[in-house]
Amino acid sequence: MPRPVTIRTVAERAGCSIATVSRVLNGTARASADVEARVRAAVAALDFRPSEIGRSLKTLRTRTLGVVIPSLTNPVFAGSVAGMEAEARGRGHTLLLTASDYDAAREQDLVATLVAQSVAGLVLTVADPDANPTLDLLDGQGIPYVLVYNEPQRPGRAAVTVDNAAASRALTGAFLAAGHRRILFIAGRFSTSDRSRLRHQGYLAAMAAAGLAAEPVLELDYLADTAAHRSALAGLLGGPERPTGIICSNDLLALSVVAAVREMGLAVPGDISVAGFDGIAIGRLVSPPLATVDQPTRRMGARAVERLFDLMGGDAARTVELLPFELRPGGTLSPVSPPVASAPRASATPQPPSPKSPSRKSAARKAPR
Amino acid sequence: MPRPVTIRTVAERAGCSIATVSRVLNGTARASADVEARVRAAVAALDFRPSEIGRSLKTLRTRTLGVVIPSLTNPVFAGSVAGMEAEARGRGHTLLLTASDYDAAREQDLVATLVAQSVAGLVLTVADPDANPTLDLLDGQGIPYVLVYNEPQRPGRAAVTVDNAAASRALTGAFLAAGHRRILFIAGRFSTSDRSRLRHQGYLAAMAAAGLAAEPVLELDYLADTAAHRSALAGLLGGPERPTGIICSNDLLALSVVAAVREMGLAVPGDISVAGFDGIAIGRLVSPPLATVDQPTRRMGARAVERLFDLMGGDAARTVELLPFELRPGGTLSPVSPPVASAPRASATPQPPSPKSPSRKSAARKAPR
DNA sequence: CTGTTAGCGCATTCAA
DNA sequence: TTGAATGCGCTAACAG
Numbered sequence: 001m002p003r004p005v006t007i008r009t010v011a012e013r014a015g016c017s018i019a020t021v022s023r024v025l026n027g028t029a030r031a032s033a034d035v036e037a038r039v040r041a042a043v044a045a046l047d048f049r050p051s052e053i054g055r056s057l058k059t060l061r062t063r064t065l066g067v068v069i070p071s072l073t074n075p076v077f078a079g080s081v082a083g084m085e086a087e088a089r090g091r092g093h094t095l096l097l098t099a100s101d102y103d104a105a106r107e108q109d110l111v112a113t114l115v116a117q118s119v120a121g122l123v124l125t126v127a128d129p130d131a132n133p134t135l136d137l138l139d140g141q142g143i144p145y146v147l148v149y150n151e152p153q154r155p156g157r158a159a160v161t162v163d164n165a166a167a168s169r170a171l172t173g174a175f176l177a178a179g180h181r182r183i184l185f186i187a188g189r190f191s192t193s194d195r196s197r198l199r200h201q202g203y204l205a206a207m208a209a210a211g212l213a214a215e216p217v218l219e220l221d222y223l224a225d226t227a228a229h230r231s232a233l234a235g236l237l238g239g240p241e242r243p244t245g246i247i248c249s250n251d252l253l254a255l256s257v258v259a260a261v262r263e264m265g266l267a268v269p270g271d272i273s274v275a276g277f278d279g280i281a282i283g284r285l286v287s288p289p290l291a292t293v294d295q296p297t298r299r300m301g302a303r304a305v306e307r308l309f310d311l312m313g314g315d316a317a318r319t320v321e322l323l324p325f326e327l328r329p330g331g332t333l334s335p336v337s338p339p340v341a342s343a344p345r346a347s348a349t350p351q352p353p354s355p356k357s358p359s360r361k362s363a364a365r366k367a368p369r
Numbered sequence: 370m371p372r373p374v375t376i377r378t379v380a381e382r383a384g385c386s387i388a389t390v391s392r393v394l395n396g397t398a399r400a401s402a403d404v405e406a407r408v409r410a411a412v413a414a415l416d417f418r419p420s421e422i423g424r425s426l427k428t429l430r431t432r433t434l435g436v437v438i439p440s441l442t443n444p445v446f447a448g449s450v451a452g453m454e455a456e457a458r459g460r461g462h463t464l465l466l467t468a469s470d471y472d473a474a475r476e477q478d479l480v481a482t483l484v485a486q487s488v489a490g491l492v493l494t495v496a497d498p499d500a501n502p503t504l505d506l507l508d509g510q511g512i513p514y515v516l517v518y519n520e521p522q523r524p525g526r527a528a529v530t531v532d533n534a535a536a537s538r539a540l541t542g543a544f545l546a547a548g549h550r551r552i553l554f555i556a557g558r559f560s561t562s563d564r565s566r567l568r569h570q571g572y573l574a575a576m577a578a579a580g581l582a583a584e585p586v587l588e589l590d591y592l593a594d595t596a597a598h599r600s601a602l603a604g605l606l607g608g609p610e611r612p613t614g615i616i617c618s619n620d621l622l623a624l625s626v627v628a629a630v631r632e633m634g635l636a637v638p639g640d641i642s643v644a645g646f647d648g649i650a651i652g653r654l655v656s657p658p659l660a661t662v663d664q665p666t667r668r669m670g671a672r673a674v675e676r677l678f679d680l681m682g683g684d685a686a687r688t689v690e691l692l693p694f695e696l697r698p699g700g701t702l703s704p705v706s707p708p709v710a711s712a713p714r715a716s717a718t719p720q721p722p723s724p725k726s727p728s729r730k731s732a733a734r735k736a737p738r
Numbered sequence: 739c740t741g742t743t744a745g746c747g748c749a750t751t752c753a754a
Numbered sequence: 755t756t757g758a759a760t761g762c763g764c765t766a767a768c769a770g
Contacts, residue, residue, distance in 0.1 A: 004429070006747060017757045022749055032755060049485040053425045054747025057762045060373070062422070064465070064486075072454065073650075078447040085441065085468050094482060096433070097466040099454050113463060116418040117433075226654065255654040262656060281442075282651045285595065285624040287631060375763055386741045391765060401739060423763025426746045 005046045007054075013042040025050060056118060063093045065308065066114030068124040069148075070102045070192070071223075074252060075280045076297055077125065080148055083301025084123055091309060093120065102127060102192040108134045115143060121308045123301070125149045127192045129157060144311035146304045150194055151320060158311060158318040160304045162325040164195050167293045168202025169209075170327055171247060171275055174291075176210050179336035180245035180273065183207065184215045184236065186257060187249040188222045196249040199277060203247060215243060222253040229253075230260035237264060237272070244272060244336045251276035251283050251292055258290070258332060269334040279328055288331020295325045374415045376423075382411040394419060425487060432462045434677065435483030437493040438517075439471045439561070440592075443621060444649045445666055446494065449517055452670025453492055460678060462489065471496060471561040477503045484512060490677045492670070494518045496561045498526060513680035515673045519563055520689060527680060527687040529673045531694040533564050536662045537571025538578075539696055540616060540644055543660075545579050548705035549614035549642065552576070553584045553605065555626060556618040557591045565618040568646060572616060584612060591622040598622075599629035606633060606641070613641060613705045620645035620652050620661055627659070627701060638703040648697055657700020664694045 011018040016035055023029045024039040031039070042048070056062045065088050069077040085095055096119060098110040104127050111134045114122060122145035126132055129150035135157065138145050147159035175183050185203045188196040200217055207214040220232055236242065246261075248254035254276025258268050268274055269288070276283065279294030300323055310316035380387040385404055392398045393408040400408070411417070425431045434457050438446040454464055465488060467479040473496050480503045483491060491514035495501055498519035504526065507514050516528035544552050554572045557565040569586055576583040589601055605611065615630075617623035623645025627637050637643055638657070645652065648663030669692055679685035 007749095008747080018748080019750080019758080020756060023756090026749075028749080029755080035756080049481055051429075051747055052486045053422055053429070053431065054762095055749075056422045057426055057747075057764095058749050060420075060422070060762070067466075072441075072447045072451040073444075075442075075444060075447070078441045078444070081466070082441040082468065085466065089467065094486065095466050097436075097450070097454065097464050098458065099451065112418055117421045117463065255651065259654045259656065282624065282655075285628045286651075286655045287628065377763080387764080388742075388766085389740060392740085395765080397766080399739080404740080420763055423746095424765070426748095426763075427765045429746065 005048050007048075007050060010039065010042045010046060010048050013046065014038040060118055061120050062118050064096050064117065064119050065093050065305065066111070066117070066119035066122040066124075067095050067097045068100055068107060068110050068114070068122065068126070069097075070100055070125060070127075072097075072099055073223075074250075075282070076149075076250070076278045079280075079297035080125075080301030080304070083298035083303075084305045085301075087302040087305035091305075100126075102189075104128070108137075111138065115141070119143075121145060121312050123148055123304045123308060127194075129159070129194060130154050144308060146308045146311065148300055148304045151198055152194075156318050157320070158307055158316075159320045160300050160307060161195075161320065161322060162293075162295045162300075163322045164198035165202035165205065167277070167295075167325045167327075168199040168247075169206040170325075171277070171293050172203045172206035174327060174329075174333065175245045175247065175273065175275070176206065176212075178245075178273070178333065181212055181336075182215065182241065182243040183212075183245040183247060184218065184243040185247050185249070186218045186220055186253060188253060189219055193249070195277075199249045220253060222250055222256070226256045226259045226263070229256050230263055233257070233260055233264070237261065237266065242272075245333070246272060246274045248274065248276045251278040251280045251290060254290055254292070254332075255283070255286065258286075269332050270337070273333045273336070275330070275333045279326075283328075283330065291330030291333035292328050293325050294328040296323050299323065374417050376417075376419060379408065379411045379415060379417050382415065383407040391419075429487055430489050431487050433465050433486065433488050434462050434674065435480070435486065435488035435491040435493075436464050436466045437469055437476060437479050437483070437491065437495070438466075439469055439494060439496075441466075441468055442592075443619075444651070445518075445619070445647045448649075448666035449494075449670030449673070452667035452672075453674045454670075455667075456671040456674035460674075469495075471558075473497070477506075480507065484510070488512075490514060490681050492517055492673045492677060496563075498528065498563060499523050513677060515677045515680065517669055517673045520567055521563075525687050526689070527676055527685075528689045529669050529676060530564075530689065530691060531662075531664045531669075532691045533567035534571035534574065536646070536664075536694045537568040537616075538575040539694075540646070540662050541572045541575035543696060543698075543702065544614045544616065544642065544644070545575065545581075547614075547642070547702065549612075550581055550705075551584065551610065551612040552581075552614040552616060553587065553612040554616050554618070555587045555589055555622060557622060558588055562618070564646075568618045589622060591619055591625070595625045595628045595632070598625050599632055602626070602629055602633070606630065606635065611641075614702070615641060615643045617643065617645045620647040620649045620659060623659055623661070623701075624652070624655065627655075638701050639706070642702040642705070644699070644702045648695075652697075652699065660699030660702035661697050662694050663697040665692050668692065 007018045007021050011021045021039050024031050024036050072078050088095055100107040125148050129147055129152035149161050150159055151161045187200050190197045204214050248257055258274050261268055266272055275291035277293045279292050283290035283292050376387045376390050380390045390408050393400050393405050441447050457464055469476040494517050498516055498521035518530050519528055520530045556569050559566045573583050617626055627643050630637055630641055635641055644660035646662045648661050652659035652661050
């Protein structure tokens, strides 16, 4: 094994003490031009990079940020991590990345692991941001963290997300405006996603505001394959009273539902309109393009890191920050086909979209709850 | 700020020395049942987790693996990182994740950063695995690493990938078997991807073996959007002699090309068949499903970490390991439509697919080059 | 079986 | 401006 080049090696070569080397490298205090030049020459010659471990042992803080996300396989999370990585790199930090696989117990274990690594702070997307012993622990130890995608209801937790309920109201409003009345909501597991819950609530609110009955929610595992989704849908899409629209709580689910619906012999959007959430890139490439709610995925990750640094700096509020979302029209959502002859025209006047729903392009908002 | 609970805190509470605490925790030597119980009680009561920094300062080795990939946005890399993460976690290690954005200079900088963090080893996907000063540096310092997706030609570098040229020959063979003769190859930038190069070579070989002229390659940036791809394709797909098939060096590119071709008013696969590489999950969901070469993305990441541990153990060969690929049929690749009346039937007899191309399901191979 | 102690690489305090 | 000395949390070598 080759040379272990340490600060001492540099000092010997430069003919000075290790303290001087340290000072020159960190700019802590000025050294004479002569000594500084010798130190820099030695550093260059030896290709010396100070060990982060040694440095960390002093501060008990690394230049490392811990990240906990449910899964890298979902482009939504991968995109936010990409944003975190770029932002962290720009600030001389690195990411310690872990995935919880939507498992709360693992979540806790991962955080403990990351804390043991003395990360400077954490960015995480958890199953439940409100009742969460892991976050309580971090709060207790005063370790700074920022949530992404989670929208905690209780105060005191920093988060970066979108207004999921409002986004869902807007999307449901788009279905209503297109004449849909029987709209099914398919959600990822509520137990592992508060987004899913909040988006469902937005749907319920919009339906209620329009005076329409909501369909019972269908909770599906978005990680399951299309075959599983098809069998889950089989019963619901059989009868004459089948829904004309389906809102899915995320895009991967929506794409799989589109495939499942088509395999059942129904056309999208001819027979059934489908929309998703998140705005993943592939949604634009499929045909017809997927109607969805676009959110600034990468920006959310970057912004979370920015806020984490604010928190680490000490003088920042632990609030929920809402980034703008945008309804992205897509060919999978079209006006409902004219009612068939046998079905009498609904007597009630068509309801406009929920009056509470924001304009199609929501403005950026910061909510210091 | 709360208690900084160290090994000393535990020792005091357990009424023993810090060495004993260390031994109990690491199982280095047995302690009396009495003492061990007291230590464990103290550890539990204080919720003590030994600091990785302190531990690392001894070994000068962390329980951390450095990862360098081009981008998290491509599901191929995200998938392999998912595999690495799971495998590393199972072995008590964590990933330090960085992205190079296909920039060779940044690649080098990232590796230096990771080395300064004293990672136990590295997993990386680089632009050029053969002429690469960064890898030379790692070799020089004896730091273990494994390449993923790269297929170095020179010996002495550990890698996990698929036989890209063979896969490409197989895919080209599928086009030939379907009656295609004018087949265009669209590649990601050669300068940032040896995969792209090797896949193109496989295409060239298969075309030559079939006695057909290869079309000039079209190098595209797969990160660009569909509009850019459409304008790049405009000239090539206009004339009567336009290709009947397009092979793309990766799936994201293929999906974008499908969208671009359709926007130009051509049907896929009616007018032009398209296939990609990689086997990303969304390819199965689009309609028709994307024809592609499936590779075990997640497994490749996991396997790379396994091999990295072998390397760190010391007694492993630095060879290229080829995992099996599989041709995945998809609706975007169909038999070429019968020649139009005005075009005389080709006099040459139809060529069979390249005789060198492997069976559709390639077996796993390990090539100790 | 257990305690004492010496560093690992570095930043930093205290002297000079 | 510079050097010597200290200690961060932990493991391992050495005593007892």
